[in-house]
Amino acid sequence: MEEKDFAAHLTATMTGSALTMLIGVGHRTGLFEAAARGPATSAGLAERAGLHERYVREWLGAMVTGGIFTHDAGEYAFPPEHAKFLLGETASNLMPSLLTLSAFTGILPELERAFAEGGGVPREAYGPYLETLGAKTGDSWKHIYREHLVDGFFGAVPGLNERLTAGVRVLDLGCGTGNAVAVAARAFPASRFTGLDINPGVVEQARELARDLPNAEFAVGDAAELAADPPYDVITAFDAVHDQDRPDVVLRRVREALAGDGLFFMVDTNFSSDVAKNVGNPLAALCYSISLMYCTTTSLAEGGAALGAMWGTEKAREMLADAGFRHVEVLESPRPQNCVYACRP
Template sequence: MCQSCISIQPTDAFAEKVVEYATGGAIAMMISIGHRTGLFDALSELPSATSEELALAAGLNERYVREWLGAMVTGGIVDYDPGLAKYALPEEHAGALTRAAAPNNIAVMTQFISVLGSVEDDIVECFHNGGGVPYEGYKRFHPVMADESEQTVASALEEYILPLAPGLRERLVEGIDVIDFGCGSGRAIIHLARLFPKSTFLGIDLSEDAIKAARESAVDIPNVRFEVQDAASFDRPAAFDLVTAFDIVHDQAQPDVVLRRMRGCLKPHGVLLMQDIKMRTPLELNRDNPLAPFIYTISCMHCMSVSLAQNGLGLGAAWGRELAEQMLGEAGFEEVITHELEHDPMNYFFVSRIAA
């Protein structure tokens, strides 16, 4: 394999671009490892360090750390002083790669590349024979999703997301009933439950593992509970004042049914707050979106596939704003306002209020 790697001679701009993609994929995996092992956090706390000093600070094996540093230095992420054999993480890079930098820690997102890599064989099989890969087929999907949710949703709820529905914060303070569809490991709803102790929160998800993780994280919070439930058959008419759905509808086997379930469980004056991926439905409108290749890849290798694994519609993460608004309307959400947040290039937030 290495023979062919080193024999690549980019002869034109396009070939160079393909090499850049291959290198980018490789570095993304190393960034994921740097995040998971705490190497970026440890290096950011040292003015500079040898590989031995960094390995000691992070509690890791020096030989692996030194090879990782090789990728980081040649990838332009870490500075290196060959005279002293010392490595340093520039401050502006620490601002995009460390836990202290959340919600701007982009290292969190690189973990998805490795998660997707774990199912490549299964996805190739699907290209030949159709079908999909079930959630259980992905190593570490729920923990990585929880990490992502903590950073993009939970940390932004108070300052950015709740103000998208004027008056909602005040109602949460007074005390309302909230349900989070497809809550995963519950990061967002647990955050809300802590902020608003007079409101009650229910998180439902199909995954027993995710619900177990959510329950463990919420043992000391009395106003939140979790149930293993299929959103497509969830039927509690007019029981909730607020329905939240963070990054779940496009994954569904039956997204149309789930949207109707969400509408059906809202009380008069209830509010829907739905986050989904910031893409447009026509492919050609995504050409200038620098995140679009990432989204189509995640969609093909996860979101679309988990739905097809259940004989579902397979909408995919790139279903787009136009189709989302249409399907929300068909499910009975009459007035939908679609919001964008300046700091979040990845998501739309759809808000709808139910009439009296």
């Protein structure tokens, strides 16, 4: 990259960070919802949102010049084709991810201390930030599962939807707030689903979410202590392996808890273990950053393996083979940042 291009690249990076912060402000003050009701002057929008015009006008300036709003004849507009990425109950809405990024700013001093002194930032140190993070990541995945779980994710593995329709025993490891289990249990009433998570708080939310589903149940437990009996026909793990403190132990337990013709269905990040191969991937820098600010440091705080979100398909294949999976296919998922591992003994 030439010098002047690099300077422009850094300026664009700064602009992206600043806009991310102001997008959070717009979310929390209700400005996006107010703007989605139609074009308005700054005074009109301020009145609609119950805010002070001077602040709203400056915020609108950033939104317009940042390419999020348009401006014409004194009125500011939030085009519907942009609004669908910042509002609404769909998988396209990127707001939860944007909010997650700003939630990391609170732990940066501790992260910097860990750079110098070692160790990590424990999950508790995120305080209210962690709760925001959990709720928001759960939020984004809720819509993703609703729109893509059955046809997109399960559909990537030939024959899986047929087995689930016929009726099998399924365990979802690291089930979080139970969004995947709820969608799957509804779609496949003949199958029985158990969600397992180490965090009692999320399991409580999962139970509430699936309270009307007779074929879904949840348990609090450590995947590293998963019992081999009774065996499961399918074990799923959505974004729940790379953050494990003892991922090698968990993968071995999963292998032992699977029936002979069972399938371990793992959704994880879709990158290479080799940084050189990730150059040019437009999602890689973002994912390394999230990995550093959350996955790696929270694992190091527990003395864990700190695989990080960028462990990559090569490392994942190696660990799956070590755990006893002799047949592993890496398949495309509906999201470019994720892939599906179909693993068989």
